Amino acid sequence: MLERLLTALMLTAAAAPALANDSIAELGTGGLVLSRSDVVAMEKEDLFISRDKVTVDYVFRNSSDEDVSTIVAFPMPDIEGNPYEMPSIPRTGEDNFLGFEVSVDGQPVKPELEHRAIAVGIDISDELKANNVPFYPFGEATTKALEALPQPVADDWLNRGIIIIDEYDDGSGMKKVRTPFWQLRSTYWWRMVFPAGKSVKVAHSYQPSVGGTVGLTFLDNGKFQGQTYDDYKRRYCLDASFERAVLKEAGKTADGSPTFYENRIAYILRTGGNWASGNIGDFTLTIDKGDPDSLLTFCGKNVEKIGPTTFRMKATDFYPDSDLDILILTRPGNASEGGN
Structure with a gap:
């Protein structure tokens, strides 16, 4: 199991997405899957994660x-498709809503x-398809297509x-709108050949879904307590x-509230x-928090700081037995300034 490790550093120019509501959910995304993997081993994986981009470089053999x-x-x-829980979607309305790209050698x-x-x-x-309704559950095109459904079809779907x-x-009176309640499942795939006894380099990248919350959900009345705190302590390895x-940041405000909001990946x-074997021969994880004044926390082992905003974890013969959750606290006042 991954050991607890927290990296908490103060930063200055935060660049995080604006939030339309108090909270928006992140979508968990991972790496590649092979239909046959009994003789294809992953010799190396170099994983880079930031709020703007995820890149993964593999070497298979x-x-x-x-x-x-x-x-x-x-x-x-x-x-x-849930009108009450809008997730963070980097490219709303596009089939390739994460901007996924891939290359081989x-x-x-x-x-x-x-x-x-x-x-x-x-x-x-x-x-x-038969009723010309887009699969993508959000957006004007889907709303208009549902409005155009014959009443018997709409009643059946309801x-x-x-x-x-x-x-x-x-503001102009009550509205009743037909709204999607289905789930969109999307998979990119391609055929490729792994030559006998040889290594192949595969690289892919995409824009991550970054969840966010205005303020801090794990701090209640100036204290770390409650169900959300317990959950965050487990998921993100919060430590003293x-x-x-x-709390240091909270002390700088008149009402004692910290000047942060959450970004989650x-x-x-x-x-x-x-x-094959289930292990990754040489695994490297690099996380970039984006701005030196942000706070970063995640669970890892033997993590080292390699730059003003970047942190690295390396492992040999690595078996990924748990997923990775990253919490970045940024200052909303700096959201429009950008930064790297």
Whole structure:
């Protein structure tokens, strides 16, 4: 298991996304999956994570004496069509909503994209297509397509839990709007050959889904307490040094509230355990908090600071038995200034 380690540092120019609501959820995203991995080992993984970009550089090796032809996939995070819980989506309305890119041995690859829409555990993709309804559950195009549905179809979808009626007052009176309640599942995939006894370099990148909350959810009346605190202590390995740094900032304000808001990134490390032997020969994790005045905390082992905003963890014969959650506290007053 990963040992607890917290890195808490003060920073100055924060660059974090503006939040439309008090809280917005992050979407957990991971790495690549092979359809056949019994003889293909991951010799090396170099993982870089920041609020703006995730890059992963792999070296795979086919240990057999025969070429291996297989499908390599990148599962995109599922998107729930729920009007009450809008997730953080970097490129709203686009099929490639994370801006995913991939290359093999330095050559760009154009992967296939498979979209499926699921409602109550049932694949409804064909029904959406037949009624010209986009799979993407948010956006004006989907709203207009649902408005145009014949009433019998809309009634059927409502009864089956495919859509719901969202009621709200926009200032001009109550509105009743047909709203998606399905789940979008997206996967990029491509075919590739791992030559016998040779190494292959695969690299991919995307823009992460960064969750956020105005203020701090784990601080109540100037004290670290409550269910959220207990959860954060487990997920992000909060320790005494981090808590002291937060309280120090709280002491600078008239009401004792810290001048921070939360940025959260979830990375699914356990997808890295689906290779031959299950271990990663040489694993390097680099996290960039973006701005020197932010506070950063995550769980890791033998983490070292390698730059003003960057931290690195290295491991040999690494088995990813848990996922990675990263918490970055930034100052909302500096959100418009940008920074690296």
